[in-house]
Amino acid sequence: MxxxxxxxxxxxxxxxxxxxxxxxLQVEKGEIHALLGENGAGKSTLMNIxxxxxxxxxxxxxxxxxxxxxxxxxxxxDLGIGxxxxxxxxxDKFTVTxxxxxxxxxxxxxxxxxxxxxxxxxxxxxxxxxAVDPSAKVENISVGMQQRVEILKTLYRGADILIFDEPTxxxxxxxxxxxxxxxxxxxxxxxxxxxxxxxxxxxxxxxxRCTVIRLGKSIDTVDVAEADPDKLATMMVGRDVNLSMExxxxxxxxxxxSIRNLNVQDERKVSVVNQLNLQxxxxxxxxIAGVDGNGQVELVEAITGLRKADxxxxxxxxxxxxxxxxxxVFEAGVGHIPQDRHKHGLVLxxxxxxxxxLQSYYHKPYSSKGVLNYPVIYNKAQTLIxxxxxRTPSELTPARALSGGNQQKAIVxxxxxxxxxxxIAAQPTRGLDVGAIEFIHSKLVEERDRGKxxxxxxxxxxxxxxxxxxxxxxxxxxxxxxxxxxETNEQELGLLMAGQKSEAGVPEGGRD
Amino acid sequence: MKNPxxxxxxxxxxxxxxxxxxxxxxxxxxxxxxxSAYAALFEGAIGSSYNLGETIRQFxxxxxxxxxxxxxxxxxxxxxxxxxxxxxxxxxxxYVGLTVDAPMFIHLPLxxxxxxxxxxxxxxxxxxxxxxxxxxEVIVTIMMNYIxxxxxxxxxxxxxxxxxxxxxxxxxxxxxxxxxFFRQLTDHSRVHYGIIVALLAAFVMWFILRKTTxxxxxxxxxFNPNASQYAGMSVSRNIILSxxxxxxxxxLAGAMAGLGTYQYMTINTAGFIGLGFTGIAVALLGxxxxxxxxxxxxxxxxxxxxxxxxxxxxxxxxxxxKIVMAxxxxxxxxxxxxRWLLNRFRKGEN
Numbered sequence: 001m002x003x004x005x006x007x008x009x010x011x012x013x014x015x016x017x018x019x020x021x022x023x024x025l026q027v028e029k030g031e032i033h034a035l036l037g038e039n040g041a042g043k044s045t046l047m048n049i050x051x052x053x054x055x056x057x058x059x060x061x062x063x064x065x066x067x068x069x070x071x072x073x074x075x076x077x078d079l080g081i082g083x084x085x086x087x088x089x090x091x092d093k094f095t096v097t098x099x100x101x102x103x104x105x106x107x108x109x110x111x112x113x114x115x116x117x118x119x120x121x122x123x124x125x126x127x128x129x130x131a132v133d134p135s136a137k138v139e140n141i142s143v144g145m146q147q148r149v150e151i152l153k154t155l156y157r158g159a160d161i162l163i164f165d166e167p168t169x170x171x172x173x174x175x176x177x178x179x180x181x182x183x184x185x186x187x188x189x190x191x192x193x194x195x196x197x198x199x200x201x202x203x204x205x206x207x208x209r210c211t212v213i214r215l216g217k218s219i220d221t222v223d224v225a226e227a228d229p230d231k232l233a234t235m236m237v238g239r240d241v242n243l244s245m246e247x248x249x250x251x252x253x254x255x256x257x258s259i260r261n262l263n264v265q266d267e268r269k270v271s272v273v274n275q276l277n278l279q280x281x282x283x284x285x286x287x288i289a290g291v292d293g294n295g296q297v298e299l300v301e302a303i304t305g306l307r308k309a310d311x312x313x314x315x316x317x318x319x320x321x322x323x324x325x326x327x328x329v330f331e332a333g334v335g336h337i338p339q340d341r342h343k344h345g346l347v348l349x350x351x352x353x354x355x356x357x358l359q360s361y362y363h364k365p366y367s368s369k370g371v372l373n374y375p376v377i378y379n380k381a382q383t384l385i386x387x388x389x390x391r392t393p394s395e396l397t398p399a400r401a402l403s404g405g406n407q408q409k410a411i412v413x414x415x416x417x418x419x420x421x422x423x424i425a426a427q428p429t430r431g432l433d434v435g436a437i438e439f440i441h442s443k444l445v446e447e448r449d450r451g452k453x454x455x456x457x458x459x460x461x462x463x464x465x466x467x468x469x470x471x472x473x474x475x476x477x478x479x480x481x482x483x484x485x486x487e488t489n490e491q492e493l494g495l496l497m498a499g500q501k502s503e504a505g506v507p508e509g510g511r512d
Numbered sequence: 513m514k515n516p517x518x519x520x521x522x523x524x525x526x527x528x529x530x531x532x533x534x535x536x537x538x539x540x541x542x543x544x545x546x547x548s549a550y551a552a553l554f555e556g557a558i559g560s561s562y563n564l565g566e567t568i569r570q571f572x573x574x575x576x577x578x579x580x581x582x583x584x585x586x587x588x589x590x591x592x593x594x595x596x597x598x599x600x601x602x603x604x605x606x607y608v609g610l611t612v613d614a615p616m617f618i619h620l621p622l623x624x625x626x627x628x629x630x631x632x633x634x635x636x637x638x639x640x641x642x643x644x645x646x647x648x649e650v651i652v653t654i655m656m657n658y659i660x661x662x663x664x665x666x667x668x669x670x671x672x673x674x675x676x677x678x679x680x681x682x683x684x685x686x687x688x689x690x691x692x693f694f695r696q697l698t699d700h701s702r703v704h705y706g707i708i709v710a711l712l713a714a715f716v717m718w719f720i721l722r723k724t725t726x727x728x729x730x731x732x733x734x735f736n737p738n739a740s741q742y743a744g745m746s747v748s749r750n751i752i753l754s755x756x757x758x759x760x761x762x763x764l765a766g767a768m769a770g771l772g773t774y775q776y777m778t779i780n781t782a783g784f785i786g787l788g789f790t791g792i793a794v795a796l797l798g799x800x801x802x803x804x805x806x807x808x809x810x811x812x813x814x815x816x817x818x819x820x821x822x823x824x825x826x827x828x829x830x831x832x833x834k835i836v837m838a839x840x841x842x843x844x845x846x847x848x849x850x851r852w853l854l855n856r857f858r859k860g861e862n
Binding site for chain 1: 726732739740744746
């Protein structure tokens with residue numbers, strides 16, 4: 001079969017790291033070729049080379065059998081290579097069509113020929129079953145639709161080879177299924193697809209072949225039909241991984257967190273948490289499942305004192321903390337791994353050591369009479385760095401210099417070290433690689449086993465299933481349903497997350 | 513850049529060199545000899561004991577105004593009101609110097625303290641407005657400058673005017689920072705003990721920011737207010753505190769003028785003196801650190817004093833030095849340009 005893309009012995013060095021070390025990649029015409037690897041393995045570097053954003057130090061690229069030099073993204077475009085970015089590059093106030101033609105507008109004299117453009121977009125959309133409304137404004141369409149607009153953008157520019165960069169990170173299970181269908185349809189119509197991902201399940205579902213990259217080297221290319229997920233995971237990480245957490249069954253203890261009739265408003269004075277009731281007990285992990293934007297952020301902010309509750313009660317250990325400041329909430333025994341580690345979790349310009357005492361710097365032994373005791377602080381940091389395997393040159397390194405996984409480990413270390421009765425973990429593993437995810441999951445389970453209450457908020461169903469003793473589905477600011485993870489499955493949860501309360505109860509078959 | 517520390521040092525140094533080169537080119541274009549001009553400048557700054565004394569006198573308040581700007585900046589705030597804090601500090605120190613009757617060990621500290629408190633108050637107001645009502649501190653501090661200027665002018669005119677001239681009487685000797693011994697030593701320059709106050713203040717700023725929980729909070733809020741709030745710090749309290757402390761440094765600079773250089777306060781009908789505004793440049797060149805601010809203040813103080821000798825000896829208008837100072841700040845601001853040039857240079861080496 002013909003190779004549409006062939007990358008031979010690609011090497012790319014950055015100061016201090018070899019991002020790509022003699023990587024080979026062959027993509028056949030009409031296949032979905034997955035690129036599997038952990039964060040930092042070199043997938044993005046390789047694709048940025050293919051898309052013309054980086055120049056390789058060594059190696060050759062062939063497109064449709066011809067040797068090419070891709071000096072910038074325009075060259076890539078001309079060669080029929082298109083990229084669907086993880087973070088959409090769309091203008092909210094523009095219509096779908098306006099976004100698609102941006103940069104290559106069809107002109108009629110000095111004016112843009114909107115009619116022609118809209119028709120063209122419509123045609124392409126129908127050809128590939130994308131079902132996008134060309135005249136809708138981007139701000140009014142769903143995230144899944146916005147992604148289709150990104151796909152349309154590349155097709156409109158005549159791409160034959162589409163690169164999908166972690167496309168499912170922002171989608172609901174249903175939207176993921178739809179995307180998979182679209183990808184299959186694209187391949188049927190003669191396109192070729194490179195799918196960048198670290199999610200094995202997606203690869204099994206949709207890809208034909210898979211190239212595994214680890215530490216900048218291509219490990220192997222395998223036929224997905226014959227591959228086994230555990231083996232792929234081992235190849236990706238380089239050692240055996242434990243994808244599902246072993247959890248001992250344990251009777252939950254007394255009530256630690258109790259929320260009664262909570263109402264919270266957002267900045268626009270719109271009620272985003274409505275009459276919410278929730279309990280978390282000692283020794284259990286309660287997972288809150290839900291699509292982003294259903295009030296989870298505001299709920300966590302209300303508990304931790306970052307946002308005022310409109311009405312209702314929040315009790316921790318039977319103590320009303322509803323109107324507490326963040327500091328008082330922490331002192332009442334709450335730990336918080338925030339959703340956005342850069343915005344809330346760390347002061348990036350502080351050293352790792354300084355970040356380790358972000359909530360405790362003002363009391364002994366870290367300071368006395370208003371003067372910081374740096375030796376004690378750094379000692380503590382060293383202990384935590386060791387204990388939580390934070391990879392950093394030293395405790396004096398700015399937090400900014402650490403990788404995402406190590407930044408998150410530092411936060412987890414800090415929060416768990418204060419030994420809170422209630423640990424709130426909001427999206428604790430977003431954007432992390434398998435190794436770091438495994439580590440953080442084990443730490444959360446450890447806290448549960450030590451008799452702490454853990455409130456887990458996650459948009460990743462796998463994570464919810466893996467960790468939770470109970471699952472609460474949040475939709476539109478309410479807890480729509482509470483389910484037992486052993487008695488539900490992804491379909492049911494997916495429907496609940498979309499706001500559909502099934503009448504018939506749990507569908508047959510259990511969890512897949 | 514491989515070593516950011518080395519780079520942080522290189523930017524200000526190269527900026528100064530580039531600034532001097534551009535100044536030299538402008539002199540050439542105007543038909544002056546830049547070498548003899550800079551020689552005259554150098555001599556005017558440190559060429560004699562008198563000149564040296566005058567340079568110290570000049571950079572003493574600049575250290576303090578620079579610290580004021582740097583302190584606020586380190587905590588994420590822009591204090592453009594140092595000029596106003598300088599004026600109210602000057603006024604407060606002179607007022608205490610004139611009206612209080614006490615032995616020196618009480619009178620002098622009291623006068624200095626009064627200046628700091630007045631400046632602190634002048635910083636507190638914009639801090640409060642920012643923290644409580646989200647009014648931008650740049651707008652408020654600029655307005656506070658005008659209020660300081662015209663209110664003090666009017667008070668002096670109405671209540672404190674000396675029998676001769678547009679100024680107050682001289683303060684009593686018990687409140688003076690005058691240093692007769694050093695004056696003798698420097699051929700009757702106006703050097704005074706204020707330099708000790710300024711260096712102490714630089715130490716205090718370093719100590720607060722690096723060693724105390726207060727400084728930890730202030731820096732944290734400056735770097736990332738969201739994370740600070742998450743961690744339980746009060747962002748508004750820290751904004752107010754930061755502006756107040758920053759203002760206190762500005763007020764102290766005023767005491768340098770009131771108790772040191774002049775021993776009285778003039779009615780500034782011509783407008784601002786500009787020491788507060790120069791403080792912005794000093795802080796910028798000094799990379800907002802205590803030591804950097806001292807060094808930058810010394811440089812700018814020297815340039816200012818040397819400029820008059822440059823005019824006198826080489827006939828070059830002193831405005832050229834203002835251009836040099838502006839160019840230095842331009843190059844610091846355009847550090848990206850220097851980074852690019854350095855990278856270019858490195859590639860050439862390889």
